[in-house]
Amino acid sequence: MSYQSAPDGTVVDVDQPQSQQNMFQASSHPLALMFLILFKCGALAIYLLGNFFTDNFIILFVLCVLILAVDFWTVKNISGRLLVGLRWWNEVREDGTNEWIFESRDLSIPVNTSDSRIFWTVLYATPAVWSLLAIAAFFSLRFQWLLIVIIAVLLSGANLIGYQRCDKDQKQRWNQLASGSSSTLVSGMMSGLMSNAITSGVVGRFFGRG
Numbered sequence: 001m002s003y004q005s006a007p008d009g010t011v012v013d014v015d016q017p018q019s020q021q022n023m024f025q026a027s028s029h030p031l032a033l034m035f036l037i038l039f040k041c042g043a044l045a046i047y048l049l050g051n052f053f054t055d056n057f058i059i060l061f062v063l064c065v066l067i068l069a070v071d072f073w074t075v076k077n078i079s080g081r082l083l084v085g086l087r088w089w090n091e092v093r094e095d096g097t098n099e100w101i102f103e104s105r106d107l108s109i110p111v112n113t114s115d116s117r118i119f120w121t122v123l124y125a126t127p128a129v130w131s132l133l134a135i136a137a138f139f140s141l142r143f144q145w146l147l148i149v150i151i152a153v154l155l156s157g158a159n160l161i162g163y164q165r166c167d168k169d170q171k172q173r174w175n176q177l178a179s180g181s182s183s184t185l186v187s188g189m190m191s192g193l194m195s196n197a198i199t200s201g202v203v204g205r206f207f208g209r210g
Contacts, residue, residue: 043064043152079119088101
Protein backbone atom coordinates (compact mmCIF):
# COMPACT_ATOMS: atom_id res chain seq x y z
CA MET A 1 0.00 0.00 0.00
CA SER A 2 1.48 3.36 -1.00
CA TYR A 3 0.54 6.90 -0.15
CA GLN A 4 1.01 10.25 -1.84
CA SER A 5 0.85 13.74 -0.36
CA ALA A 6 -1.74 16.08 -1.88
CA PRO A 7 -0.95 19.79 -2.49
CA ASP A 8 -2.67 20.78 0.75
CA GLY A 9 -0.63 18.30 2.78
CA THR A 10 -3.27 15.57 3.06
CA VAL A 11 -2.22 11.99 2.42
CA VAL A 12 -4.01 9.96 -0.24
CA ASP A 13 -3.88 6.21 -0.74
CA VAL A 14 -2.90 5.97 -4.42
CA ASP A 15 -3.42 2.19 -4.49
CA GLN A 16 -7.10 2.51 -3.63
CA PRO A 17 -9.31 2.98 -6.72
CA GLN A 18 -11.04 6.35 -6.79
CA SER A 19 -14.42 4.65 -7.22
CA GLN A 20 -13.94 3.02 -3.78
CA GLN A 21 -12.97 6.28 -2.07
CA ASN A 22 -15.56 8.39 -0.30
CA MET A 23 -15.90 12.04 -1.22
CA PHE A 24 -13.53 13.17 1.52
CA GLN A 25 -10.80 10.72 0.53
CA ALA A 26 -11.13 11.79 -3.10
CA SER A 27 -11.10 15.48 -2.19
CA SER A 28 -8.03 17.72 -2.42
CA HIS A 29 -9.44 19.86 0.40
CA PRO A 30 -11.51 17.58 2.68
CA LEU A 31 -11.74 20.16 5.46
CA ALA A 32 -13.24 22.80 3.14
CA LEU A 33 -15.61 20.18 1.74
CA MET A 34 -16.68 19.16 5.23
CA PHE A 35 -17.58 22.72 6.24
CA LEU A 36 -19.36 23.27 2.91
CA ILE A 37 -21.77 20.50 3.89
CA LEU A 38 -21.70 20.88 7.68
CA PHE A 39 -23.05 24.44 7.92
CA LYS A 40 -25.86 23.76 5.45
CA CYS A 41 -26.92 20.59 7.23
CA GLY A 42 -26.68 22.39 10.58
CA ALA A 43 -29.06 25.15 9.50
CA LEU A 44 -31.51 22.63 8.06
CA ALA A 45 -31.33 20.48 11.19
CA ILE A 46 -32.11 23.42 13.49
CA TYR A 47 -34.97 24.54 11.24
CA LEU A 48 -36.55 21.08 10.95
CA LEU A 49 -35.73 19.55 14.35
CA GLY A 50 -35.28 22.55 16.65
CA ASN A 51 -38.81 22.31 18.03
CA PHE A 52 -38.01 18.91 19.52
CA PHE A 53 -35.49 20.56 21.86
CA THR A 54 -37.01 23.98 22.60
CA ASP A 55 -40.18 25.96 21.96
CA ASN A 56 -38.32 29.28 22.04
CA PHE A 57 -38.53 30.58 18.48
CA ILE A 58 -36.12 33.46 19.18
CA ILE A 59 -33.30 31.05 20.07
CA LEU A 60 -33.92 28.92 16.99
CA PHE A 61 -34.16 31.99 14.77
CA VAL A 62 -30.85 33.42 16.03
CA LEU A 63 -29.05 30.08 15.70
CA CYS A 64 -30.35 29.52 12.15
CA VAL A 65 -29.45 33.01 10.97
CA LEU A 66 -25.98 32.81 12.52
CA ILE A 67 -25.24 29.48 10.83
CA LEU A 68 -26.64 30.74 7.53
CA ALA A 69 -24.46 33.86 7.73
CA VAL A 70 -21.33 31.83 8.54
CA ASP A 71 -22.16 29.42 5.71
CA PHE A 72 -22.61 32.30 3.26
CA TRP A 73 -19.25 33.85 4.20
CA THR A 74 -17.44 30.48 4.13
CA VAL A 75 -18.78 29.47 0.72
CA LYS A 76 -18.10 32.89 -0.80
CA ASN A 77 -14.57 33.36 0.52
CA ILE A 78 -13.12 29.90 1.24
CA SER A 79 -15.01 26.93 -0.22
CA GLY A 80 -15.24 28.27 -3.76
CA ARG A 81 -11.60 29.35 -3.84
CA LEU A 82 -10.31 25.99 -2.62
CA LEU A 83 -12.72 23.59 -4.31
CA VAL A 84 -13.23 25.18 -7.76
CA GLY A 85 -10.68 28.01 -7.87
CA LEU A 86 -13.31 30.79 -7.96
CA ARG A 87 -14.11 33.77 -5.75
CA TRP A 88 -16.48 36.70 -6.12
CA TRP A 89 -17.52 39.80 -4.27
CA ASN A 90 -19.58 42.90 -4.88
CA GLU A 91 -18.43 46.46 -4.23
CA VAL A 92 -20.51 49.63 -4.12
CA ARG A 93 -18.96 52.52 -6.02
CA GLU A 94 -19.05 56.15 -4.89
CA ASP A 95 -21.90 56.87 -7.33
CA GLY A 96 -24.01 54.14 -5.70
CA THR A 97 -23.70 51.54 -8.46
CA ASN A 98 -22.62 47.96 -7.81
CA GLU A 99 -19.51 46.39 -9.31
CA TRP A 100 -19.04 42.61 -9.53
CA ILE A 101 -15.43 41.51 -9.05
CA PHE A 102 -14.29 37.98 -9.89
CA GLU A 103 -11.17 35.94 -9.18
CA SER A 104 -10.36 32.65 -10.90
CA ARG A 105 -7.57 30.13 -10.83
CA ASP A 106 -4.79 30.04 -13.36
CA LEU A 107 -5.45 27.85 -16.39
CA SER A 108 -2.41 25.70 -15.56
CA ILE A 109 -3.82 24.73 -12.14
CA PRO A 110 -6.19 21.73 -12.38
CA VAL A 111 -9.35 21.36 -10.29
CA ASN A 112 -10.28 18.16 -8.48
CA THR A 113 -13.21 16.67 -10.40
CA SER A 114 -14.86 15.28 -7.27
CA ASP A 115 -14.59 18.62 -5.44
CA SER A 116 -16.02 20.52 -8.41
CA ARG A 117 -18.97 18.15 -8.84
CA ILE A 118 -19.91 18.21 -5.17
CA PHE A 119 -19.48 21.99 -4.89
CA TRP A 120 -21.77 22.79 -7.84
CA THR A 121 -24.34 20.16 -6.81
CA VAL A 122 -24.56 21.57 -3.28
CA LEU A 123 -24.60 25.14 -4.59
CA TYR A 124 -27.63 24.47 -6.83
CA ALA A 125 -29.42 22.15 -4.40
CA THR A 126 -29.33 24.49 -1.39
CA PRO A 127 -31.63 27.28 -2.68
CA ALA A 128 -33.89 24.63 -4.23
CA VAL A 129 -34.35 22.85 -0.89
CA TRP A 130 -34.99 26.10 1.00
CA SER A 131 -37.47 27.18 -1.69
CA LEU A 132 -39.46 23.98 -1.13
CA LEU A 133 -39.41 24.66 2.60
CA ALA A 134 -40.64 28.20 1.92
CA ILE A 135 -43.64 26.84 0.02
CA ALA A 136 -44.36 24.39 2.84
CA ALA A 137 -44.11 27.12 5.48
CA PHE A 138 -46.41 29.41 3.50
CA PHE A 139 -49.19 26.86 3.00
CA SER A 140 -48.92 25.65 6.60
CA LEU A 141 -49.27 29.30 7.75
CA ARG A 142 -45.97 29.23 9.66
CA PHE A 143 -45.13 32.80 8.74
CA GLN A 144 -42.54 33.36 11.46
CA TRP A 145 -40.60 30.35 10.18
CA LEU A 146 -41.01 31.68 6.67
CA LEU A 147 -38.76 34.58 7.65
CA ILE A 148 -35.87 32.16 8.29
CA VAL A 149 -36.46 30.43 4.98
CA ILE A 150 -36.50 33.73 3.07
CA ILE A 151 -33.12 34.66 4.58
CA ALA A 152 -31.75 31.24 3.63
CA VAL A 153 -33.01 31.53 0.04
CA LEU A 154 -31.54 35.03 -0.34
CA LEU A 155 -28.11 34.08 1.00
CA SER A 156 -27.80 30.79 -0.89
CA GLY A 157 -29.23 32.39 -4.03
CA ALA A 158 -26.69 35.21 -3.83
CA ASN A 159 -23.83 32.69 -3.72
CA LEU A 160 -25.32 30.77 -6.62
CA ILE A 161 -25.65 33.88 -8.81
CA GLY A 162 -22.20 35.10 -7.81
CA TYR A 163 -20.49 31.84 -8.71
CA GLN A 164 -22.46 31.50 -11.94
CA ARG A 165 -21.21 34.92 -13.05
CA CYS A 166 -17.70 34.14 -11.83
CA ASP A 167 -17.62 30.86 -13.76
CA LYS A 168 -18.90 32.62 -16.90
CA ASP A 169 -16.25 35.32 -16.53
CA GLN A 170 -13.55 32.65 -16.13
CA LYS A 171 -14.62 30.85 -19.32
CA GLN A 172 -14.64 34.13 -21.26
CA ARG A 173 -11.10 34.90 -20.07
CA TRP A 174 -9.88 31.47 -21.06
CA ASN A 175 -11.50 31.77 -24.51
CA GLN A 176 -9.86 35.17 -25.02
CA LEU A 177 -6.53 33.75 -23.87
CA ALA A 178 -6.88 30.78 -26.22
CA SER A 179 -7.84 33.08 -29.13
CA GLY A 180 -4.93 35.39 -28.36
CA SER A 181 -2.50 32.48 -28.19
CA SER A 182 -3.75 31.13 -31.51
CA SER A 183 -3.44 34.54 -33.17
CA THR A 184 0.07 34.98 -31.79
CA LEU A 185 1.07 31.53 -33.04
CA VAL A 186 -0.32 32.18 -36.53
CA SER A 187 1.32 35.61 -36.67
CA GLY A 188 4.64 34.11 -35.61
CA MET A 189 4.43 31.40 -38.25
CA MET A 190 3.56 33.92 -40.96
CA SER A 191 6.40 36.20 -39.90
CA GLY A 192 8.79 33.27 -39.93
CA LEU A 193 7.71 32.18 -43.39
CA MET A 194 8.03 35.71 -44.75
CA SER A 195 11.47 36.13 -43.16
CA ASN A 196 12.62 32.83 -44.65
CA ALA A 197 11.30 33.79 -48.07
CA ILE A 198 13.00 37.20 -48.00
CA THR A 199 16.26 35.74 -46.72
CA SER A 200 16.23 33.00 -49.35
CA GLY A 201 15.63 35.57 -52.09
CA VAL A 202 18.42 37.84 -50.94
CA VAL A 203 20.90 34.97 -50.59
CA GLY A 204 19.89 33.57 -53.95
CA ARG A 205 20.45 36.89 -55.67
CA PHE A 206 23.77 37.44 -53.91
CA PHE A 207 25.20 34.06 -54.81
CA GLY A 208 23.38 33.60 -58.11
CA ARG A 209 24.81 34.38 -61.48
CA GLY A 210 24.47 37.97 -62.55
